[in-house]
Amino acid sequence: MSSSRTIGGFRIKGAGRLTPARTARFTFDGKSYTALEGDTVASALLANGVHLMGRSFKYHRPRGVLSAGAEEPNALMDVARDSARRQPNVRASVQEVFDGAIISSQNRWPTLAFDTGAINNLLSPLFAAGFYYKTFMWPKEAWAKLYEPIIRRAAGLGVAPKEADPDHYANRFAHCDVLVAGAGIAGLTAALSAAETGAEVILVDERAEVGGALLFDGTTNINGQPGFEWAQEAAARLEAMPNVTVLTRTTVFGYYNHNFIGLVERVTDHLPRPGRHLPRERLWQVRAKKVVLATGSIERHMVFANNDRPGIMLASAARTYLNHYGVSVGAKVGVYTAHDSAYEAAIDLKRAGVDIAAIVDCRSEPGEAVVSAARSLGIEVLTGHSVVDTSGRLRISSMTVARNGSKNTRKIAVDALLMSGGWTPSVHLFSQSRGKLKFDKANDRFLPDLHVQDCVSIGACNGTDDLSALLAEASAAGGGPISISGTSAYAWTGGMIGAAEGAGKDKTVKAFVDFQHDVTAKDIRLAVREGMHSIEHIKRFTTNGMASDQGKLSNMHGLAIAAEMLGREIPQVGLTTFRAPYTPVTYGTLVAHSRGDLFDPARKTPLHGELAKAGAAFEDVGNWKRAWYFPRRGEDMAAAVNRECRTVRATAGVFDASTLGKIEVVGPDAAKFLNLLYTNAWDTLKPGKCRYGIMTREDGFIYDDGVVGRLAEDRFHVTTTTGGAPRVMAHMEDYLQTEFPDLKVWLTSTTEQWAVIAVQGPKARDIIAPLVDGLDLSNEAFPHMSVAECTVMGVPARLFRMSFTGELGFEVNVPADYGAAVWKAIWERAEGMGACLYGTETMHVLRAEKGYIIVGQDTDGTVTPDDAGLSWAVSKKKTDFVGIRGLKRPDLMRDNRKQLVGLLTRDPIEVLEEGGQIVADPDQPKPMTMLGHVTSAYWSENLGRSIAIGLVAGGRARMGETLYVPMKDKVVEVEVADMVFFDKDGGRIHG
Template sequence: MTKKSFRIKGAGRLTPARTARFTFDGKTYTAYEGDTVASALLANGVHLMGRSFKYHRARGVLSAGAEEPNALIDVARDAARRQPNVRASVQDVFDGAIIRSQNRWPSLSFDTGAINNLLSPFFAAGFYYKTFMWPKEAWAKLYEPIIRRAAGLGVAPKEEDPDHYANRFAHCDVLVAGAGVAGLTAALSAAETGAEVILVDERAEVGGALLFDTSTMIDGRPGYDWAQDVLSRLKAMANVTVLTRTTAFGYYTHNFVGLAERVTDHLPRPGKHLPRERLWQVRAKKVVMATGAIERHMVFANNDRPGIMLASAARTYLNHYGVAVGEKIGVYTAHDSAYEAAIDLKHAGVEIAAIVDCRANPGDAVVSAARALGIEVLTGHCVLDTSGRLRVSSMTVAQNGGNGKRRIAVDALLMSGGWTPSVHLFSQSRGKLKFDKAKDRFLPGLHVQDGVSIGACNGTDDLPALLAEAVAAGGGTLSVSGSSLYGWTGGMIGAAEGAGPETAVKAFVDFQHDVTAKDIRLAVREGMQSIEHIKRFTTNGMASDQGKLSNMHGLAIAAEMLGKDIPEVGLTTFRAPYTPVTYGTLIAHSRGDLFDPARKTPLHDELATQGAEFEDVGNWKRAWYFPRRGEDMHQAVNRECRTARETAGIFDASTLGKIEVVGPDAAKFLNLLYTNAWDTLKPGKCRYGIMTREDGFIYDDGVVGRLAEDRFHVTTTTGGAPRVLAHMEDYLQTEFPDLKVWLTSTTEQWAVIAVQGPKARDIIAPLVEGLDLSNEAFPHMSVAECTVMGVPARLFRVSFTGEIGFEINVPADYGASVWKAIWERGQALGACLYGTETMHVLRAEKGYLIVGQDTDGTVTPDDAGYGWAVSKKKPDFVGIRGLQRPDLIRENRKQLVGLLTKDPTEVLEEGGQIVADPNQPKPMTMLGHVTSAYWSETLGRSIAIALVAGGRARMGETLYVPMKDKTIAVEVTDMVFFDKEGGRIHG
């Protein structure tokens, strides 16, 4: 038997010469190239495309765009290439596509989940909040597993995604979102001024409403033809980038817009070199929003049956795809635009059963045009109900307020309740909306970024006014004129909510989540007054379509119940993304080995050659220790510690964060950012600095060298470099913009080789040119610019081990060659290489803290024993007021102290809790915890650093660290375990 086709000969813009074959739930269908899945199925007479989430009601396609809530499908090329929850109305058909319906079992036409529809009286809005509260014990064992199994519509793929995705950054003068009449006009206007323009549209073709509107003429040509001519002109211009199948999904601060481009989802055999999707991150001087408007549905009993759809959708399927959505079609409307759909279908030979208009006095032009074609028009009437199981078969009509009912047979029902401006991007930009009472709609009000809304999304319905508005937005002087056969008028929210007892009526507001008008009313009766509360109580607008169709109806019904105007009820928040974006698009190349890219220092390969074991420190690969044959980690670290103390150790310190702070106000700026003073630091000297947040807690630390009156070399912790630079930039731009200071990240520019130990000077002296390294000429905490082996260098006399030490900074490209020479000298003198584990032990022996390990975000400089680093003379710095809070200067705060175990061989566990009495009843009172703990080969015993309440007042006291199998006694001591006088650091 031959399948019936609903293609209208001579209609649409697709050609039967190019076809594609695909399957839907195992059945094979033929589509035209350019079809969406929805248009192809409709062409084959298939209206049933999905099931709703809660009640599993039969659903068909409702729209022809991204607002589609019903026809969500699973699209696959093969077993590994599968994507759920794709909107059939926007997914292009490609040859070989495997399409499956979702949220049903065992089949779409017979779904056992439909039993929920019969049980719907038990699933009223908010039932989950009430049902799942009792008994408490049932949540984890009963409710949660059931809810998790029921959650979601599609099934997420478990196979690894074989496709690849791309990421691109772009800048432009003007970004135009939307390529309808307004967007095309604005883009051309801007382009002709020479501006760099990016034009994006989520559809495969430009034109917007011109895809279905055949009555509009622009510059003397049919609107669609005009749009294609403008597209050709734009593509020929070097300063214009046109991106179709691209959604502007997010409008962020500083005119930053996220775009998701679908590159190959429409291709039958995409090349392996092409990404499946591409994320564009665009920074625009100006953003022009020409995002159009979304047609509203009508709210009446059983308005969700397959075959019931928006009037504009039916018009799109006819005029662009050449498909009739039925053979006998009814129309229910509160807006003139639905008449145009009926008229177009009538001209195509489709029977229009009746136009039901809930308005008593609609536009004369469209009513006259419809009646002239023999179409029955029932003004002042409403649709009360529909019938049909898997597709609508009739509508029940009555006069507004009347008792008489009339049943009219239809196989499709079109509806239009007016148009809602698409203000999502505008709202994401933090723009403020205003309410248009005359047409019950929100419009863009106050723009807070450099952007402008034009066309239908701005409420501009008149075509000449729209064209003028678009030309002005583009900034050019383009001359363009246009006219439309019918002027759109009217528009209202809702219209008849059905007849009969409210409990028996399902008049759907949110199709995807099965939210009805009575659910909204119930929420208000339950005490919800804010639309945000109503949204969460009913889940209205919380589906993947973000309420594009349901929000305004929900607002109107709630406002009516509350006796308030719509703006008084509030407005839900439109959040990015505008439509769902795949994880693949967002992460692009950040997967597998590239998910968390490893950063390697300029010395990495040389250290690997020497047998280094590496550890991950943030994104960095750092040499952990250097085992020799037969050594385990502890033996290698003990040897490295001993050699560094007795001879010398060489360490790769390249990962230290480095920031160049330059300008006439550099010292003044650092005075404000650090707790200690910098205007007293002379060029050629270094100082250890502590940075606090506003609350007074330690944020970062590091050595800062002053190279000149207006130049500082600032070092930060390895993991702190990006956040410290961002912290500095934040204050420079927002709090101290008058200061003449420039900040530059130089972490990657310098390779840093630290040489520490008694023979450090002997190792580097022959390699350093033009600098006296004696104690008198170059004492501890000095810095100088010099040359090392002819390479420009910055030499710091600093130490993180307590031994005489030097840090040699050379350009990264020369790091390996300089390191080889230093290592050759070091080997000859008995030095060793050491890694981060040895560095930790050596610094702990001297009581030097590590921010983030010995601090936890609640430690002040005084808590750490570094109160000396807080200037008593400076009138202001970031954190000064925080440090004066009573809680931060009270006695018994947790303070950093040293711990020595009573058994010298016992090494504590980092994180171990500390108590005063191990025999106290549980829960014990914890005094603090161990932050660092090591075996010290130098001291021949274990050492530890800990945060202890009132720690400095407990010197000599015995405390306890309860472990799982034993309790360890410890003595509270000073943090400095080795060379308390500090003589070794001066050589």
């Protein structure tokens, strides 16, 4: 054996697929090491003789790498490029080494070898499963001062970075005919098959190279060539096809409704000096017609005393480190197994020159072929034996073996111990798709059964072990004409989770089921004794299979031990929920571009540029930037609003109303549909007319309001509140698709398609008339609440005669691209007539003067149309609409409900605070009985006094009554008044 060797781990010359001439330097806990390009952090550390890679979460026990894949629970590292680019909890088995990488271990102090937190291991009797549910309940007052700070400091493994993330992330949407998750033998075959049909195919694999199990399995041949070589050629062939996208270093982390798949592509995490133009990671959101799950299977560990020492790992992991990375995990290696596949790891290591101390097989009759092959190489095979304990402090030094049922033990010196309890099909994504599983009792495993979505599971994740059957299954899943054949040296047998059932009966030893959370077999047993009989309860009591692990390694053992304790079959105990993400996903990837200014993207109307030129001060209304007011030199906000209010009433004002929600409701049943969604009747509305509409929820409370114009028998232009547009659209779609699917109606959101220019005031008609082509705007021809399609300055337009100010008003709707040009023309005329631009604050004052409500400000989700003084908008003839039953509930018909009324302060210059509470007696003891609260309050320049609107219990019966609004430093007297403060007869609105 030729090797570059250090104590306990070494790289074997000529082994593996990495190129020795291409190296990378990195540091681990401050010490420098050399790796080969393509190494993972785990393989590089093992090659340098480092097995101690971390400390466990609860007991701070020494831990080494357990696996070679995404299921790794132990070797979680802090990986950094510099002080600003640092990522905690990175799996060493997945992270590729790059030149200059700064790697640090976690969850230890002061050093990895000497961790003071290891005292927890000595105090472990105090930390039995569920201890936190019992310990931190008393004394009650100690929680905030004592327990919570300690728990918060102890929570988690890594330390989250405090610096701003300097990297950027990308987001991509894609559609395909077939998405194949997993690029092992099955996935590659299915992708080739599907691609041959001309289908758009996306093939995804989380590793840097395709091949799956072929990365470690050198005994399989496909189409007459070594399996790994065939896999690389198959991938190259797929990448050359224009209808195929191959994504490596990409994890399918979530499977959602309607074949919606979430992927995370690690774009630059492996590069030493990534270009600034490249994102660190890319989020793919894919909608696939069909999903092929070829996610393989995960090797099970063995549950025995002290099975967590550094140097103990899965047999397939050791085989991967040897055959792919050229690294031996030890110089004297033991094997403990309940499955034939572990023999192949021993055989590969032996042939590479590594001393195999013994293969310990807890079965009495393992596969004859693998046993013969092992013994022919001089390997001792102990069938019907078990490993009952291990020794070693920071690294395993020996395993203690006993014949099953015997108390006589034998200690065998080893520096690494490989284990295999069989293989668990990786059904996480299938379960996320809401598929139902079945239990394969013969092999102690759950398999996909009932598919809810258009997907198919193939290969190892489907329990297909035979290579020929796997190839046929994968080819059929792709649906194309392809012929692939293969051979493998051994046929695997065995795999017993029953081997774990007896573990944990000795309460003095720790036999770990969940390495990440330090859950032992005795913890599972304790949970059952404490009354946890559901696996979901056991999971939460013990934390088995929680967090990033999601039960990849621990679930089946936990189930087996619980089933044994309960005297039930495993399926009767149940199976925990496999939640997305399959493996952890960074916040940066999920957020992508939504950070900084784009965290909550501002929406700007087509007129925003013109408003900014005019000096508008803007406010945020939802995501919209709306003109708040237009200050002139020397004016503060109050002065500007007062001027705007006076000008609109005296002359005219121009306002940007583009943010109003707009929905096109079209179809022969459009009026019938609106009849069902609104409280008003719409079949009586004639084309060319508008009507104010109230929309209620099923409980009868106001949901939204707006003006609806009927353009034709089968077409309505619906407006909604600015903030309500998305939810009203969703509300309509929900009812159309689920409750009224028989109606022939089509809904289209047109909010951003129309620029809306509101012209309000006595001179509004004079301002726009010369710009409107072919439409008589007189009161007789075009009265209030009319709508017409016309042209304005030659631009197709919809003109509404409506008002939210109580003045003569028009709203000009033109296509968004023409908005600025039409605005300029209208403003040029308006400015020449002495009009003004006005913003949302002035609009609020003017509408309050007229008693018009704003849904969401004057309503709070508990206000009915009658409470708001809008009972006239509820049809008395309609037999059905959304909310009709809710409105008939006795509680919603009480006379003393809170009702919207006007409020006038005794001191006319006193402006109430919105939200102020209203009481009948300000001298009553606290807590006072509240009658309601102030919903809107303003100074009205046109009235020369303050005005307010409030919700008051039995408000309409209290007209003229004096009530009180207690403020922080005084009590304000108010008189209950009518909500309409200005132009009570409404003459101005009719021009």
